[in-house]
Each structure stands twice: as structure tokens, then as C-alpha cells.
Amino acid sequence: MGNETYGGTGDPGTGGSPEEADVVGGIEIRAIGEDEVEAWDRALAVGFLRPHVGRATEFRRRQWEPGRMLGAVDDGRFVATFRSFDTELTVPGGAVVTADAITAVTVTSTHRRRGLLRRMMTRDLAAARERGAAVAILVAAEYNIYGRYGFGPATHGHGWNVDLLRAGGLRDGLPTVPGGRIDLVDMAELRKIGPELFDRWRVTQAGAIARDELTWQRGTGEIEVPGFDWKEPFAAVHRDAGGIPTGLAVYKIDDNWDGSYPNCTLTVIDLFALDRPTATELWRFVCSVDWVRKVVVENVGPDDPLPLLLNEPRAATPHVDNADYMWLRVLDVEAAFNARTYGAPGRVVLDVDDPAGHAAGRWAIEVAPDGTGRCVRTEDEADLALDASALGTLYLGGETLPRLALAGRVTELRPGAAAAGDLLLRTPLLAWNIDGF
Structure with missing residues (x-):
């Protein structure tokens, strides 16, 4: 499928369960009903600057799942769209984890800078974490939007x-x-x-x-x-x-x-x-x-x-x-990092800054000689400091620690930690996603 990820920006908003509505400033964020798919689809076309395309109602209806298509409603009209679905993501070593795949994200040009994307994203990521998704993924139409939500470019x-x-x-x-x-x-x-x-x-x-x-x-x-x-x-x-x-x-x-x-x-x-x-x-x-x-x-x-x-x-x-392609956000650090394999034995402690709280904390990754790893919370002194976006970039091995350190995306708290940690996280071949979504 083609990439349908797009988004606006705005101020922080509140989350909410898939069944609840979130109303701020008269604009309601809520899950849509199956009978609203046609109107939601038209808002999606407008948000993608394609009002001329025909209706895709039946196709969208087949994509509909309770609670997974969100919309922002202002005066009875959809002015923003958001959809997610669960999929399996292959991680280094061949295991799969559940990923919350985000797509069909639009904000109508008349309603930018009102926090609509933030409210929809906050709601979806909280629900995904509750369902047990280890990560969230998307294909970013614009580079500077999704890092603020903890996503980092993970494949090219x-x-x-x-x-x-x-x-x-x-x-x-x-x-x-x-x-x-x-x-x-x-x-x-x-x-x-x-x-x-x-x-x-x-x-x-x-x-x-x-x-x-x-x-x-x-x-x-x-x-x-x-x-x-x-x-x-x-x-x-x-x-x-x-x-x-x-x-x-x-x-x-x-x-x-x-x-x-x-x-x-x-x-x-x-x-x-x-x-x-x-x-x-x-x-x-x-x-x-x-x-x-x-x-x-x-x-x-x-x-x-x-x-x-x-x-x-x-x-x-x-x-x-x-260019960069699939972006990734870690939701459950232990589940995500325990699922993958590693390049060399050793231990590294990461101090992760995540205002949303999903990946925040200090994490020790310990790798055995056979390449299997164990990730646990720790109070030990950290070797490296980074934010959730950089963590998402590192998860599949799509970028090196020394390069991120040179770019100021990772802070080395112990001399040599970036090079040592890179040996652990390195993969034989770079991750690759063949599909848009």
C-alpha cells in the first residue's frame, strides 16, 4: 500500500481510551463509527490535498476496526483523520513483535496549530501500549513532525x-x-x-x-x-x-x-x-x-x-x-529489546528521556556470547543519554551510536561508551521495510 502518513502540529492535548471522546475548544477527538467512514474518507482526501479523487468508502470500510479510526470533529465536520492497525514487525534475529502501525494522518489546513495531531497521537500510543504493542511505526511525510512524539527514522x-x-x-x-x-x-x-x-x-x-x-x-x-x-x-x-x-x-x-x-x-x-x-x-x-x-x-x-x-x-x-523511510517509536522497552538479537557480548546502560513516559528511565542491555540479550530497568550509572526518538532510530540497527553521538543525538557519559555500545546493537545487514502503509 502507498504511504498515507501525514500530520500537522499543535499544543499538547489529552489522551483517552478508544471509547471516550476528548473535547477541547469545541473540537472533539473520537473514534468514528462504521457509518461515518464515508465522511472520514472525504476528510482524508482533503487533508492529503486530493479532493478530486473518487470515494473510497468500501475500501475504507474494510479497513475499519472499532476504536482504530480517529477523527477530529468541528461543528459536525471531520477536520482531521488518524488510523492505526496492529501488524507484526521483524526485528534483528528473526523474531517478530507487535507494532502499532499508524497511517492516514491528516489535519485540514484550516485547523493546523490547534493540537489535533498531538491529541490523536497521544490517545493512540496510550491505547497501543495498553494493548501490549512493543513499538509504533509510521512512514513520515515530513521529517520534522514525528520526532516530538518519540519516533526516529529506523529504516531507509x-x-x-x-x-x-x-x-x-x-x-x-x-x-x-x-x-x-x-x-x-x-x-x-x-x-x-x-x-x-x-x-x-x-x-x-x-x-x-x-x-x-x-x-x-x-x-x-x-x-x-x-x-x-x-x-x-x-x-x-x-x-x-x-x-x-x-x-x-x-x-x-x-x-x-x-x-x-x-x-x-x-x-x-x-x-x-x-x-x-x-x-x-x-x-x-x-x-x-x-x-x-x-x-x-x-x-x-x-x-x-x-x-x-x-x-x-x-x-x-x-x-x-x-531517504529515511519507516520511523519507529519504542513503547515497551523490555519487550522490544528482549525480542531482538545483538552483535557482540557486553553491557550498556541507557538513560532515556521520554516526556510521554513510555520509554523513560534507565535501562541496562546485557548481551550473552550467543547474541541473545536481556533488557532490564536499573539504577546503575548510565553510559549513554538519549531521547525516545534516538532510541527508536537505534532499535533496528538503522544508525550507529558513534554517528548519533557526533550529531548530538546521543550523549556519551562514559568515554568509549558509544563505540562499545555500537558493537552490541550492530546488525549484519541494515533493516529494510519493503512496504508503505
Whole structure:
């Protein structure tokens, strides 16, 4: 699904349970009823500056859960929107934690600077913590909004533009899958194969989140959402010698010709694989489609070796949209940090400042030689001081402690603590989220 996260700013407001209304200055913050989805959807379109798009009432109604769609109501009209849902987030080591995924956040331009976002966010995070969510996640449309609520950039989207004529194809001698094959499948077959394959893959990739049935229906055109033009893509499934699916590439091709010369661009929408040889086979395939002169990969893992697979790595140039992507906020420090694994044995004590209280306190992370860790409250002297936003950035290993210390985001209270703590928190590969939400 596409990113629907957006927000305004405002003064602190009060929280509240999903069943209660919060009224300040005549503006009511409350959960919406299923019969209000159509009006809420129109407010969402206006907030995203897209009043011209058609109504997505039926799609939104399928997303509705009691207490999870919030709205701000002024004089009978929705002037702000907010939605969250529970999903599974893969953490370093392959475990999953429950994440409160926040999306569809808007504040109408006439009602900015009134604290509407703060009141909706405060309410949702408190409810998520009560439900037992370890973290909250979102995709930030604007960088400077969500740090004040304890979120920090936790993954980066990274892409490449590959000039195939310069690239000269993939190198010979790369690992292959003996007896493997790649087949094109239609959208109906993709809906059958995709979900199980994705669920097998996502637990191998820190930062990945679960996909629900609605996501697959939307991605394959079974459900179309007004304002999001959908054209049927190609879907290539890789199978091993036993016929078991091990990887998937979904892509579209722009049919463009320079006179009688083919000059088409292939854009990768989805590409994931259970093992490196399968991934290599899929990259070789998408870089060898007839008539295609350029491959655009908009979002791939920051550590993906694609350029190094090419005969000419310089033929891959960074995509224009490379930037921070998924942001994370720790709600339950012990549950979150006890779930992940670590890079080296040792101990570090973090002093976390969190005005909202969810992550506030002094925390000791103790790592055993096998990489398992234990996080507990402590009164011991702290090694490092940081706020909740920096903690969210560090959780999946998306940033280094020394770099954050250099930027003034982390304060080193013991000489050498940043470097030592970084060895504990480091991950073999950077976290990556393939999906917007």
C-alpha cells in the first residue's frame, strides 16, 4: 500500500481510551463509527490535498476496526483523520513483535496549530501500549513532525537506476539455483503464491512488516482505490528444482521507443527472495528483458549488492528518492529489546528521556556470547543519554551510536561508551521495510 502518513502540529492535548471522546475548544477527538467512514474518507482526501479523487468508502470500510479510526470533529465536520492497525514487525534475529502501525494522518489546513495531531497521537500510543504493542511505526511525510512524539527514522529506502547498455549484464560465475526456473504468473495466481512466500521471506528481513489480504488484493487489482491508478504489472516467480516458490519479482514496463529503437524502462515494484542465489537469478532476469534499456529499482535493501553483481557497477546510480523511510517509536522497552538479537557480548546502560513516559528511565542491555540479550530497568550509572526518538532510530540497527553521538543525538557519559555500545546493537545487514502503509 502507498504511504498515507501525514500530520500537522499543535499544543499538547489529552489522551483517552478508544471509547471516550476528548473535547477541547469545541473540537472533539473520537473514534468514528462504521457509518461515518464515508465522511472520514472525504476528510482524508482533503487533508492529503486530493479532493478530486473518487470515494473510497468500501475500501475504507474494510479497513475499519472499532476504536482504530480517529477523527477530529468541528461543528459536525471531520477536520482531521488518524488510523492505526496492529501488524507484526521483524526485528534483528528473526523474531517478530507487535507494532502499532499508524497511517492516514491528516489535519485540514484550516485547523493546523490547534493540537489535533498531538491529541490523536497521544490517545493512540496510550491505547497501543495498553494493548501490549512493543513499538509504533509510521512512514513520515515530513521529517520534522514525528520526532516530538518519540519516533526516529529506523529504516531507509534505497533504490538504483541501472543503465543496462553500460552495465553489460550480470557477472558470470555468480551463484545459481541448479534446476531452478522463472515463470510469469497472472494476478490470480500471484494472490495464491504471494502471501505464503512473503510470510516466509519477511521473517528473514529485519524491518519487514506483515501484509494482510487487503494488501494483496489491492496490489493485484482485485480491489482498486480511487486516486491510485493501477495497471496490471508483470509477476515473475522463481521456483527451485522441486517446484517450490523461492522468490518473486513484480514489475512494470513503460513502452517507449526512440523512432524504431526500443528504449523501454522496467520499474521493479516488488523483489524478494529466500536466498541469495534466487535473488541473483531474479536480478539477472529483470536486467535481460527484451527492449528494456533502463531498470529502475525504487526501494531495495540499503545493503543489497545489486551494483556489485553487474559487470559495470557504475552503471547503477542512486535513485532520487533515497531517504529515511519507516520511523519507529519504542513503547515497551523490555519487550522490544528482549525480542531482538545483538552483535557482540557486553553491557550498556541507557538513560532515556521520554516526556510521554513510555520509554523513560534507565535501562541496562546485557548481551550473552550467543547474541541473545536481556533488557532490564536499573539504577546503575548510565553510559549513554538519549531521547525516545534516538532510541527508536537505534532499535533496528538503522544508525550507529558513534554517528548519533557526533550529531548530538546521543550523549556519551562514559568515554568509549558509544563505540562499545555500537558493537552490541550492530546488525549484519541494515533493516529494510519493503512496504508503505
